[in-house]
Amino acid sequence: xxxFRLRRAVVALAALPLLxxxxxxxxxxxxxxxxxAGRAPAATRVSVIEDDVARTLATALADxxxxxxxxxxxxxxAGPTALAPLAAAVSGxxxxxxxxxxxxxxxxxATAKGLxxxxxxxxxxxxxxxxxxxxxxxxxxxxxxxxxxxxxxxTVRAYDTAGRAHAVExxxxxxxxVYLLDLDTTKTLTAGIxxxxxxxxxxxxxxxxxxxxxxxxAQAAGGWWSTKITSIRVNDDEEPWFKGAAEMFALVTGFGxxxxxxxxxxxxxxLQYDGTVYYPNQILVNWSNYKYxxxxxxxxxxxxxxxxLALAQAVAxxxxxxxxxxxxxxxxxAVLAALPESWWTDDPDYVDSWYTLARTNSGRLNGAxxxxxxxxxxxxxxxx
Numbered sequence: 001x002x003x004f005r006l007r008r009a010v011v012a013l014a015a016l017p018l019l020x021x022x023x024x025x026x027x028x029x030x031x032x033x034x035x036x037a038g039r040a041p042a043a044t045r046v047s048v049i050e051d052d053v054a055r056t057l058a059t060a061l062a063d064x065x066x067x068x069x070x071x072x073x074x075x076x077x078a079g080p081t082a083l084a085p086l087a088a089a090v091s092g093x094x095x096x097x098x099x100x101x102x103x104x105x106x107x108x109x110a111t112a113k114g115l116x117x118x119x120x121x122x123x124x125x126x127x128x129x130x131x132x133x134x135x136x137x138x139x140x141x142x143x144x145x146x147x148x149x150x151x152x153x154x155t156v157r158a159y160d161t162a163g164r165a166h167a168v169e170x171x172x173x174x175x176x177x178v179y180l181l182d183l184d185t186t187k188t189l190t191a192g193i194x195x196x197x198x199x200x201x202x203x204x205x206x207x208x209x210x211x212x213x214x215x216x217x218a219q220a221a222g223g224w225w226s227t228k229i230t231s232i233r234v235n236d237d238e239e240p241w242f243k244g245a246a247e248m249f250a251l252v253t254g255f256g257x258x259x260x261x262x263x264x265x266x267x268x269x270x271l272q273y274d275g276t277v278y279y280p281n282q283i284l285v286n287w288s289n290y291k292y293x294x295x296x297x298x299x300x301x302x303x304x305x306x307x308x309l310a311l312a313q314a315v316a317x318x319x320x321x322x323x324x325x326x327x328x329x330x331x332x333x334a335v336l337a338a339l340p341e342s343w344w345t346d347d348p349d350y351v352d353s354w355y356t357l358a359r360t361n362s363g364r365l366n367g368a369x370x371x372x373x374x375x376x377x378x379x380x381x382x383x384x
Contacts, residue, residue, distance in 0.1 A: 045112040046183075046305045049105045050146040051157065053123055054181045056101045057083065058144035058159035063094035070179070071136060074127045082184065084121040109183065114309030115191045122187060128178040128241055136177040143168065147182035147243055156242050173241050180242065186269060192308040193249050193265045199312035200263040205253070205319055224288035225359060227295075228379040233277045234299070234351065234372040248272075248301075250284060253319065255291045261319045262289060283379065287359045297354035299372055 061067045069090050073081040084106060087099035106122045127133065128145075136142060143166060145158035155167040158178060168174055248268040256262035264286070270278055285295055352367030354374075362377045 044305060046109050047146065049108050049112070050123070050181055053102055053105045054144045054146050055159045055163055056098055057125065057181065058161055059163045060094040060098040061142060062161040063092055065090050065092055066095050066098065070125065074125065080124040080126045082121040083123045083125050112307065113188060113192065114307040115188065115195060119187055119191055122184050123181060124184050125179050125181050128180045129173055131173065132177040135175065140177050142177040142179055144179045144181060145242065147180050170242050189249055189267060189269065193267050195308045196265045196312050199309060200316060203316040203320065205261050205263040205316055223380055223382045224286060226283045226287060226379050226381055227285040227357065227359065227361065227376050229280055229282045229284050230375045230377055231277055231279050232271065232374040234274050252285050254295060256289060257291050259291060261322055263315065264289065284376070293359040295357035297357055299351040299353065299367060301351050
């Protein structure tokens, strides 16, 4: 299993009780590529920032001290390394410039994703594949690339220590060492989930009651019924070496017991690899918070550019127009129509849909698009 077959994705499962929500040299000859210029659209701003830092890191590796520190920090089994503290720990002008650029980038990325500026280090780096370690230890000059958002890309941009851009083919694993730069998506996911919940509730799409703890009525009754995910899998036909780490979350929404639209967010940090079956035993829907016993599910992914504030605003704009009509009305298409156009380009954020999830459902549920499945079961949560 390649360590970077992770999709840089965040999967959003929107459960709606009344609505839808090796081998071979793959390096081309040095061919300077045009650097990103001008103000990028919001949906690509994170990618532009990452690309700028990748070039800065690559040129900093001309300094032996920076190069050795990164080589040691990314030793086998070390996992991704936060870039800002790594750069700050090395002296010299190259490391100082890298530290300043990374600090600015961390704040810029947080802002572009609609998050606060105080999240701390977000950018991290690791060797693209363990097989590159031998060449790296032997002194081979590394390249630096960003973990591409589009898994169908034929090439990725990588920089050498002179700051020159190279087009590296994605079809085969490069023999030249490549460092991959990506986001600490665990940190951005946690902050994003908190922001989503706050913004949706502020817009009247939730309540102060925790989705996990259950409603006050359910607590008084001594417990509540839920739908629990016993296993889940997202399909992926390719296992590219150039993908970044994934973090996932669920949006659970429908009509609350007060007849108003409600949205709850649930973090799914375990769901990292496509093509892998996970057994989380995780509660997806707390039915005590909802008026109806039916739900829809929309599976989404974040390629790294997701703005959580914009997501909350887009979803709220649609759901606030929906009135309780006393019957189940699936609105998957309406929710998808609210998503920004950028979510439908390149590696699409929409993955799959599950219609009419019932509180009594048990067993395997295939996605309508055939791109994923999950097994669920009713589960009674006893209050103590």
